[in-house]
Amino acid sequence: MKNKKPIWWNKAKSFLKNNDPVMKAIIINYNDGSIESRGEPFNALCRTIVGQQISVKAAASIWDKFENGIKEVAPKNIIKYGNTKLQKFGLSNRKVEYMVGLSNFLINNPSAINSWKKMNDDSVIKELCKLKGIGPWSAEMFLMFVFLRPDILPLGDLGLRRAVGKNYLNKFDPSYEEVEEVAEQWKPYRSAATWYLWRSIDPIAVEY
Numbered sequence: 001m002k003n004k005k006p007i008w009w010n011k012a013k014s015f016l017k018n019n020d021p022v023m024k025a026i027i028i029n030y031n032d033g034s035i036e037s038r039g040e041p042f043n044a045l046c047r048t049i050v051g052q053q054i055s056v057k058a059a060a061s062i063w064d065k066f067e068n069g070i071k072e073v074a075p076k077n078i079i080k081y082g083n084t085k086l087q088k089f090g091l092s093n094r095k096v097e098y099m100v101g102l103s104n105f106l107i108n109n110p111s112a113i114n115s116w117k118k119m120n121d122d123s124v125i126k127e128l129c130k131l132k133g134i135g136p137w138s139a140e141m142f143l144m145f146v147f148l149r150p151d152i153l154p155l156g157d158l159g160l161r162r163a164v165g166k167n168y169l170n171k172f173d174p175s176y177e178e179v180e181e182v183a184e185q186w187k188p189y190r191s192a193a194t195w196y197l198w199r200s201i202d203p204i205a206v207e208y
Contacts, residue, residue: 004037006148012189016196020185022167023193030199035191038145041113042106043073045131048138049098050091062090075103098133105131121149144191153183153190163197 006012017024038044050066051059066089070077078086078099086096106112116124121143128139140154154160155176165174168182186193 004148005034006037006150008150008189009034009192012150012192015189016186016193020193023186023196026167026196026200030196033199035144035148035195037148040073041116041142041146042075042102044142044146045102045128045134045138046073046078046099048141049095049102049133052095052133052138065089066091075106078103079107095133098131101132102134117147121152144194149191151188151190153180153186153194155179157194159198159201160194163201167197167200 013027017027038047046066047059047063050063054062066086067073069085069089070081083093083096083100086099087093091099112127116127119127124143124147125136125139128134128142129136134142137154137156140152140156143149144152144154158173161174161176161179162172164179164182165171169178183190183193
């Protein structure tokens with residue numbers, strides 16, 4: 001699963017180029033790369049928790065220590081390790097609590113991830129947001145980068161709003177409603193459009 005391009009990516013590119021001249025120019029400019037699968041869902045949710053409210057660099061450093069220390073990122077291993085040992089990797093008390101909570105949830109609900117795969121986007125977001133430490137934005141990133149869903153529009157993402165403001169509206173911080181209106185023309189490939197808009201303000205490809 002890891003580093004796998006979505007099967008719909010090339011179709012999305014053609015659709016966006018044909019339907020939106022602004023998007024066409026962005027795609028031509030940043031033609032290389034694509035959304036890539038972050039692979040294993042539990043692993044990806046743990047990474048999301050680690051990365052909250054810290055820089056990408058700090059998150060990568062903590063994740064490396066955690067992954068090397070724990071050997072296999074699995075719910076049972078996290079429970080076995082215990083809170084004190086987990087904190088030694090640089091995780092805050094709260095993040096340890098979230099990770100242990102997530103691990104317990106998946107141990108008690110082993111079919112949860114398969115159930116999510118069968119649900120529509122809104123239902124998955126609702127289910128994920130019941131877990132402590134996972135909010136709407138984290139759930140949307142999960143849908144985009146783990147389940148590779150094609151039509152996610154993370155309105156709470158500041159980078160997306162600023163990119164829409166810069167490329168379409170000539171303003172710095174447009175409202176959710178303004179962004180949603182611009183995004184109508186990208187359906188059913190708003191995930192791809194979001195990814196290209198991130199590229200337009202930061203040429204380094206986004207990986208959540």
